[in-house]
Amino acid sequence: MELLPQSKEALDEYVTPSVDDVEGLLRVIEGWAVRTVPECVALSVTMLDDDLTFTLVDTDAGADLTVAPGREDAGARSDDLHYLMDEGGWAEMARERAFAGIASTICLPVVEAGRAVLNIDLYASTAHAFHDRIDGLVAALGAWQAGAVTNADLGFDTLRRAQAAPARLREQRLVDVAIGLVAARVGVTTDDACGMLEQAAEEAGITEAQVAAVARVLLA
Structure with missing residues (x-):
């Protein structure tokens, strides 16, 4: 994976006492993520104390992960309360609004001394990439399993935050x-x-x- 240009720019200026080498941390997370979930095509790490997000994307994934596809019917369905209240409908609408190349996501918080210090967001190209792999990710990344959330960011919102980091x-x-x-x-x-x-x-x-x-x- 490659660092988003804005993440490169931000990392050149970002200094935090909590992490000596933020890019090194990103690469360690990338290594574990790709080994555990080969379908992983992007990842973002958010430093919660500073509210800064850094993103890596797989430029060989076969889709432009910086451009969201337009879905005209998704907006219309968002006005249907019954559709939104149905879990299946919510998941379908989320996928309709997803970025090209991203079919599933997971957010894993990392907790130290009783408080969350990092959010690790992983993005995969297949719908069930994280099925039966969450335990392995939690163990490898030292994340808080109870706080893991799947498919909450199919729209790749962390990309926007990473672009705004500089x-x-x-x-x-x-x-x-x-x-x-x-x-x-x-x-x-x-x-x-x-x-x-x-x-x-x-x-x-x-x-x-x-x-x-x-x-x-x-x-x-």
């Missing part, structure tokens, strides 16, 4: 700079400065990054 990192750097400026100018701790930015964003109805941009201009 922008999220840029916004976070902007916020970090603004926090430092506010802390120095007002004479408060960085935690207090962070709270001030959060409150200002909430009161103004804008994002923290937008508040940070204004603060940086006014205080720099």
Whole structure:
């Protein structure tokens, strides 16, 4: 599998004290995933503390995993309450909205000290790829079996989040700079400065990054 270009870009800038080598972690997960589920064509790992997602895709899978197929009838069916409430109907609609090349998925949370720190999402090209293989994946990846969820992301939403990761990192750097400026100018701790930015964003109805941009201009 190959790293999504945006994941490569984000990994060049991302530093976390919890993982020394994020790309190395991705490759270890890839190795175990492909050995356990040969039909695996993509995987995403989300660092929950930072809400950042990194994605690997199989460029030889025979389908473009970055383009979703259009399904006109799926939208119409979403208005049918009885169809949505039926488990079989829900699964069928999810598959109709799925990305080309993805027929089944599984999300495996990794828990440390009683809290989830990672989400591992695996994507396979066949509908029953994960059948009878969940135990092996849980054991290999150190995941929380009770939290495993299948076919919840046939639309490959983690791809969108991975594509947004570089922008999220840029916004976070902007916020970090603004926090430092506010802390120095007002004479408060960085935690207090962070709270001030959060409150200002909430009161103004804008994002923290937008508040940070204004603060940086006014205080720099």
